[in-house]
Amino acid sequence: MAIVGQRYAYRERARMLGEPVVPVIVVKEGPPRSQKGRIRYLDGEYEGFEEWVPKSRLVAPWEEANAFCDDERRLLNAVTASGDVQGSIIYKAAGEVFGAIAELFGEELIFFGWKAIEKNLIIISEFEESVCKLGLRREELLSEPHAFIDRYGDYKAPFHVSERIVKDFCERFPKEIIRYIHIEEDKLQQENYIDTNTRYVDLSSWCWINFPILWKPIRLFLPFCRKSGTRD
Numbered sequence: 001m002a003i004v005g006q007r008y009a010y011r012e013r014a015r016m017l018g019e020p021v022v023p024v025i026v027v028k029e030g031p032p033r034s035q036k037g038r039i040r041y042l043d044g045e046y047e048g049f050e051e052w053v054p055k056s057r058l059v060a061p062w063e064e065a066n067a068f069c070d071d072e073r074r075l076l077n078a079v080t081a082s083g084d085v086q087g088s089i090i091y092k093a094a095g096e097v098f099g100a101i102a103e104l105f106g107e108e109l110i111f112f113g114w115k116a117i118e119k120n121l122i123i124i125s126e127f128e129e130s131v132c133k134l135g136l137r138r139e140e141l142l143s144e145p146h147a148f149i150d151r152y153g154d155y156k157a158p159f160h161v162s163e164r165i166v167k168d169f170c171e172r173f174p175k176e177i178i179r180y181i182h183i184e185e186d187k188l189q190q191e192n193y194i195d196t197n198t199r200y201v202d203l204s205s206w207c208w209i210n211f212p213i214l215w216k217p218i219r220l221f222l223p224f225c226r227k228s229g230t231r232d
Helices: 062-082 089-105 127-134 138-142 160-172 174-190 201-210 215-221
Strands: 007-010 022-029 036-041 050-054 058-061 110-112 122-124 155-157
Touching (some): 089 174, 122 160
Antiparallel strands (some): 022 036, 122 155
């Protein structure tokens, strides 16, 4: 929420990550339903000019502007390095393992991004604390190309990092992961989501190479194996 008298980083096209921001100060709040504020530019060619703008364009407090822009730059680099893997066999298998880990620890510490731009990235929330809980190697994760910790303390990295982490989880928690997948598989079978006649050649081959102890239950569970016409 914008606060009168506070400085913000302003971007006219708020969702265009990587574009420059300029300093402004909020001089007046608009009516609540308008979701607008009146700003005064503090620098650049429009310095001193005032106008009403949507509050969504006030992307960060000005004192956080450098960190905000740095996060965006590193995020874009990670997204580029990751490529588009969402929906692939590997992506789905890794997602199910992360689901098992969330149930095991009672909280979602590691997952794929929820925002559209982050869906191909692996995220570890509250990295410094979570990496200890999960038994992961901090320095190895930080040394991964294009991996970074954002200004909120969350770790973000390209998709390839998830493959090594998933293999580690499968080696350390095989019984727990298999149990989780069997439970989810049973739920889908009861709801008639699984097509037992579907072929799983690509999936089983990949899982056999990477997670030999898990490939059979994973191949039955993955959403792409559901009958056509059922919900995802």
